[in-house]
Amino acid sequence: MNQTTSIPFNRxxxxxxxxxxxxxxxxxxxxxxxxxxSKPAVDVKRDSQPVNRGPLETGSFSAVVKQVAPSVVKIxxxxxxxxxxxxxNQFPGLDxxxxxxxxxxxxxEIQMPPQSGLGxxxxxxxxxxxxxxxxxIQGADEVIVALDDGRELKAKVxxxxxxxxxxxxxxxxxxxxxxxxxxxxxIEVGDRVLAIGNPFGIGETVTTGIVSAKGRRPxxxxxxxxxxxxxxxxxxxxxxxxxxDVQGRLVGIxxxxxxxSGGFQGVGLAVPANLVSQVVDGLVxxxxxxxxxxxxxxxxxxxxxxxxxxxxxxxxxxxADVQPNSPAAKAGLKNGDVITAVNGQPIExxxxxxxxxxxxxxxxxxxxxxxxxGKTDTLSxxxxxxxxxxxxxxxxxxxxxxxxxxxxxxxxxxxxxxxSVDDLSPQVRSQLNLPARLKGAVITNVEAxxxAAKAGLxxxxxxxxxxxxxxxxAQDAVDLSLKAxxxxxxxxxxxxxxxxxxxxxxxxxxxxxxx
Numbered sequence: 350m351n352q353t354t355s356i357p358f359n360r361x362x363x364x365x366x367x368x369x370x371x372x373x374x375x376x377x378x379x380x381x382x383x384x385x386x387s388k389p390a391v392d393v394k395r396d397s398q399p400v401n402r403g404p405l406e407t408g409s410f411s412a413v414v415k416q417v418a419p420s421v422v423k424i425x426x427x428x429x430x431x432x433x434x435x436x437x438n439q440f441p442g443l444d445x446x447x448x449x450x451x452x453x454x455x456x457x458e459i460q461m462p463p464q465s466g467l468g469x470x471x472x473x474x475x476x477x478x479x480x481x482x483x484x485x486i487q488g489a490d491e492v493i494v495a496l497d498d499g500r501e502l503k504a505k506v507x508x509x510x511x512x513x514x515x516x517x518x519x520x521x522x523x524x525x526x527x528x529x530x531x532x533x534x535x536i537e538v539g540d541r542v543l544a545i546g547n548p549f550g551i552g553e554t555v556t557t558g559i560v561s562a563k564g565r566r567p568x569x570x571x572x573x574x575x576x577x578x579x580x581x582x583x584x585x586x587x588x589x590x591x592x593x594d595v596q597g598r599l600v601g602i603x604x605x606x607x608x609x610s611g612g613f614q615g616v617g618l619a620v621p622a623n624l625v626s627q628v629v630d631g632l633v634x635x636x637x638x639x640x641x642x643x644x645x646x647x648x649x650x651x652x653x654x655x656x657x658x659x660x661x662x663x664x665x666x667x668x669a670d671v672q673p674n675s676p677a678a679k680a681g682l683k684n685g686d687v688i689t690a691v692n693g694q695p696i697e698x699x700x701x702x703x704x705x706x707x708x709x710x711x712x713x714x715x716x717x718x719x720x721x722x723g724k725t726d727t728l729s730x731x732x733x734x735x736x737x738x739x740x741x742x743x744x745x746x747x748x749x750x751x752x753x754x755x756x757x758x759x760x761x762x763x764x765x766x767x768x769s770v771d772d773l774s775p776q777v778r779s780q781l782n783l784p785a786r787l788k789g790a791v792i793t794n795v796e797a798x799x800x801a802a803k804a805g806l807x808x809x810x811x812x813x814x815x816x817x818x819x820x821x822x823a824q825d826a827v828d829l830s831l832k833a834x835x836x837x838x839x840x841x842x843x844x845x846x847x848x849x850x851x852x853x854x855x856x857x858x859x860x861x862x863x864x
Contacts, residue, residue, distance in 0.1 A: 390633035391478050393626065397532040400540055400594045410543060414555050416597040419472075419497040420528035421590055423547040424481055424504075424518075426466040426489035469546035469590030470494065470518065471599060472525050473629060480625055481589030482604055483509045483516040494520050497553070508632030512572035514604055515620060515628040528591060531598035533621035536560055536577065544581040544603055544617065546590025556582035558617075560600075565618060566700060569605060575704065576618040577601045583617035592619040601625070627708070641709035642735035644675020646848045647699040650687055653852045657839045658685065662720060665689040666702040669841065670848030673786070680730040683721065684841060685817065685850075690718035706732065763831035764838045764855055765815075767799025768792055768806065770823045781809055787843055789813040790826040800855040806842070813848065814841035 468485030472478075479494060486492050492504040502520040509516040540560045548554050558581030565576040579592060583603050592601040601619030608614045631638035647666040648654075655663055665687040671677050688696050691705040692715050709715050711734035716727050770790040773783065777791055789811040795802045812820050815829040816839050830838075836855040841848065 387634075389626075390630045391474050393473050393629075394527055394529040395532070396529050396596075396598050397535070399535040400531070400596055400598075402537075402540070410555070410557060410595070413543065413593070413595060413597045414545070417528065417543070417545060417591060417593050418553060418555070419526040421545045421553060422470045422472060422479060422497070423495040423550075423553070424468040424470045424485055424589060425493045425495065426468070426486055427491045427493075428464040428466075428488055429490045430463045467547060467550040467586045468588045469586065469603070471589070471591045471602060472527050473517075474527050475523065475525050477520040477522045477525060478507070478629070478633065479504065479518050479520065480602060480629055481516050481518060482602065483511050483514045485589045486516050486518060487511075492518055494518070496522075497526070508636045510628050510632060510638050512638070513620060513624060513628050514569075514571055515602065515625055515632075517629055517632045528593075528599045529597070530622050530626060531594055531596075531600050533577070533600050533623045536563065536594070536600050538562060541595050542579055542581055542600060543593050543595075544579065544583050544587060544590060544619075545593065546583070546587035546603055548582075548584035548586040550586055554587075558582070561616070564700075567605075567607060567618065569618075573624070573704065573707070575621060575624060575700070576604070577621055579617045579619060580615050581617060582613045584613050587617075599625075639711060640707040640735040641711055641713070641732035642676065643706045643730065643732065644672040644677040645682060646670035646672075647688070647702055648849050649698045649700075651852075653837075653854065654839075654850055657837055657852045658687075658850075659723060660687060660720060661723075662687060662689060664695070664697045665720065666696055666699040667850055669850050676730050676733050680717070680728045682717070682719065682728065682730075684814075684848075685721070687720040688717055689720055689725070690716075692716055693718075707735070711735075763827075764833040764836060765801060765826075765830045765840075765853060766855065767796035768801045769794040770812065770826050772823050773811065781811075783811065783843070787811060787813070788819070788821045789843065790820050790823040801853050804851055804853045806840075806851065806853070807844075809844075811843040812840055813843055815839070817841075 466485065466489070468481055470479040470481035473480055486506055487509065492506065493501055494504045495501050502522060504518040504520045507517040507519050538560050542558060542560055544556045544558070546554065558579050560577060561580050562578040565578045566574040567576070568574070577592065577600065581592070583606050587603045588605070590603045591599055592603050594600050599622045601621050602625050603617060603619050605618045606613055607616040607618070628638050646669045648669050650660070650663065650665045650667050652663060654667060658667075668677070668682055668684055668686040668688065671682050671684060688702055690696055691702065694705060696702045696705065709732045711732050714729060714731050717730055719726050719728055769792070771777070771793050773787065773789060773791055777783070778785075781791070792806060792808055792810045792812065794808055795806050812826055814820055815826060816833060818829055820826050820829065838853045838855070840851045840853060842851050
């Protein structure tokens with residue numbers, strides 16, 4: 350690397366797992382209530398026995414449908430016409446000073462027409478609690494529930510949880526046909542399931558298939574993704590409907606499809622029943638889901654990361670960032686620690702850590718099993734309440750980028766070849782929306798064919814550490830890259846609003862001796 354103002358480098362991108370860790374898909378229904386010793390807010394019917402996995406039957410599912418269909422409702426939403434401030438991103442002309450002078454220099458308001466929507470819901474209790482998807486009722490001024498017996502009732506919104514896309518509404522009625530919950534931890538890939546809902550608003554429809562996979566995390570933008578995948582047909586309007594087993598018990602709430610056409614293509618996703626139960630309990634009791642908070646950014650322990658960190662373990666969650674004054678910081682967690690268990694329960698990856706911590710009630714003490722420098726230790730932590738996820742979510746931090754490709758090093762004897770870096774100036778911090786506490790060197794360019802690019806590094810990422818040594822400037826980054834003794838470089842990087850460890854492997858780019 351040369352030592353000009355903007356200096357060269359290599360990097361690999363890794364995924365960021367939410368810094369505020371959360372709700373538990375691994376725990377059985379009612380885990381949150383069990384830990385607080387309180388009675389569930391909605392006393393739903395439960396049947397925790399595994400589904401009958403006897404010989405395949407060739408008969409009809411009509412008996413199951415007759416049992417379950419009355420528990421699934423049609424939801425119609427409407428939104429009144431509103432006047433809202435115009436969005437210059439959608440209507441660029443609104444930001445033109447020549448146009449805005451006619452509105453006192455302000456962005457003019459736009460009349461939004463009334464809107465309507467359709468979805469499905471599942472009756473949870475005889476006294477009118479109904480579960481659906483958050484995206485079905487979000488922003489609605491009126492929610493109408495159509496029951497199987499023909500009645501149409503106005504519903505009120507009890508609570509919404511955008512982080513799992515689950516919402517609870519309530520109608521004023523009694524003796525409703527509530528569904529029975531299965532223990533969704535008992536389902537297996539290959540189990541037959543039925544999806545019941547209101548696709549395209551044509552009326553209640555039943556489709557059938559199998560459980561295609563469990564624990565899916567497709568990256569839909571939710572904080573907590575632990576979906577059941579099914580090939581039972583799910584289409585627009587099915588959202589919020591029931592996914593049931595062949596005994597008519599709820600195993601999930603149909604939520605989304607993965608599709609390139611906009612229609613069903615064989616991949617439907619449902620929120621597991623146990624997770625639905627936990628969210629419902631929090632929404633009914635508090636109007637929100639109260640989740641435990643640890644205050645770390647974590648990522649999966651990959652084989653290459655384990656090798657670079659000198660670890661024998663191949664499972665766990667690597668701590669990439671510890672938030673100041675968080676429960677993690679107070680307990681003594683450090684960057685590079687690997688969390689392998691929470692209260693004795695194994696942690697296989699960062700996602701499981703997220704769910705496990707979230708299931709712990711704020712104020713509760715719990716134990717973390719941590720591997721640090723090859724030694725295993727147990728830390729006692731007291732969970733706090735998770736702050737709003739809107740503070741750090743959805744921030745990619747990509748503004749105008751300062752790149753100087755002419756400053757890329759050629760034939761560099763160090764590591765991280767093909768990367769250019771620069772100091773974190775106030776202007777760069779503002780452009781990339783970087784936290785004030787962040788210290789490091791910002792990447793300004795990454796050569797497309799470099800090992801760094803293959804590792805996922807990109808312009809706008811900030812290098813915080815190189816081989817566990819802190820980086821406070823571009824010069825630090827250059828010096829550490831030249832001192833590196835191995836062609837496998839461990840970076841700690843701030844990227845896409847979160848902190849991750851990345852391994853850049855340049856061993857494959859080395860030329861054989863004599864060439």
